[in-house]
Amino acid sequence: MMLSCREVTRLVSQRQDxxxxxxxxxxxxxxxxxxxxxxxxxxxIDFLRRAVVRLGEHGETxxx
Amino acid sequence: MSAEYRSQVESQRxxxxxxxxxxxxxxxxxxxxxxxxxxxxxAGGAGFSGRSNLRTWLTGILKHKIVDAIRRASREQPLAxxxxxxxxxxxxxxxxxxxxxEPPTAWDDPDGALHQKQFLAALEACxxxxxxxxxxxxxxxxxxxxxxxxxxxxxxxTATHCWVLLYRARMALRQCLDTNWFRT
Numbered sequence: 634m635m636l637s638c639r640e641v642t643r644l645v646s647q648r649q650d651x652x653x654x655x656x657x658x659x660x661x662x663x664x665x666x667x668x669x670x671x672x673x674x675x676x677x678i679d680f681l682r683r684a685v686v687r688l689g690e691h692g693e694t695x696x697x
Numbered sequence: 698m699s700a701e702y703r704s705q706v707e708s709q710r711x712x713x714x715x716x717x718x719x720x721x722x723x724x725x726x727x728x729x730x731x732x733x734x735x736x737x738x739x740a741g742g743a744g745f746s747g748r749s750n751l752r753t754w755l756t757g758i759l760k761h762k763i764v765d766a767i768r769r770a771s772r773e774q775p776l777a778x779x780x781x782x783x784x785x786x787x788x789x790x791x792x793x794x795x796x797x798x799e800p801p802t803a804w805d806d807p808d809g810a811l812h813q814k815q816f817l818a819a820l821e822a823c824x825x826x827x828x829x830x831x832x833x834x835x836x837x838x839x840x841x842x843x844x845x846x847x848x849x850x851x852x853x854x855t856a857t858h859c860w861v862l863l864y865r866a867r868m869a870l871r872q873c874l875d876t877n878w879f880r881t
Contacts (some may be wrong), residue, residue, distance in 0.1 A: 635748055636761065638797050639790075640795060641790070642790075643860075649838075649859060650860070651845070658754050670797045670801050670802075671800075673802060674801045674871065676804075677874075678867050680872065683811065684807075684874075685820075686810060688821065688840075
């Protein structure tokens with residue numbers, strides 16, 4: 634199964650919220666191996682989570 | 698209840714207000730949630746053992762008040778057009794075959810940006826630009842740490858709609874940070 638970039642971005646979002654099954658993980662890996670744009674967006678969407686956590690902490694440090 | 702406990706609880710007000718505002722995007726609703734939290738904390742001081750951090754404990758109470766506020770608001774507010782399931786915005790970055798119109802390029806040292814105040818301000822501005830329900834779903838997930846099942850229930854939307862809101866939020870935030878931070 635070859636995913637389009639649009640489908641890959643949906644899975645990249647969903648892997649933040651649920652465990653992907655084996656087929657989905659395999660399809661993502663296969664796509665990433667060939668597609669730099671999707672590799673980039675995968676990293677960037679992972680980064681958003683760290684950024685929002687940091688935004689919460691920032692409020693804390695600003696108070697102290 | 699000691700005067701010292703009362704003043705310790707009060708001293709957390711500003712922090713809690715910032716936390717609630719980030720999530721609720723409505724100063725009045727945030728003030729209400731914080732007020733309810735402080736009242737609950739003062740009434741139930743026995744629940745705070747002193748072993749855990751007071752701020753952590755208060756934030757735990759506040760999270761429940763925030764979810765209550767979101768639940769009330771989603772009963773009253775109709776869904777904005779930009780929060781609907783299909784608006785066409787999600788397909789915009791792709792061509793008819795689902796390939797990138799313009800593939801995303803790598804970001805230079807994103808984790809370094811996390812230590813810059815201006816970056817966090819840019820992120821807040823990007824969050825403020827999201828449609829209301831989209832932002833609520835995203836912040837319930839990332840900021841409050843709720844599971845998607847709870848988010849759908851609180852917002853009164855279907856599971857599919859919930860996935861779409863989270864996807865929309867992430868794609869829009871990524872694009873916003875790309876344009877306003879990493880490529881300037």
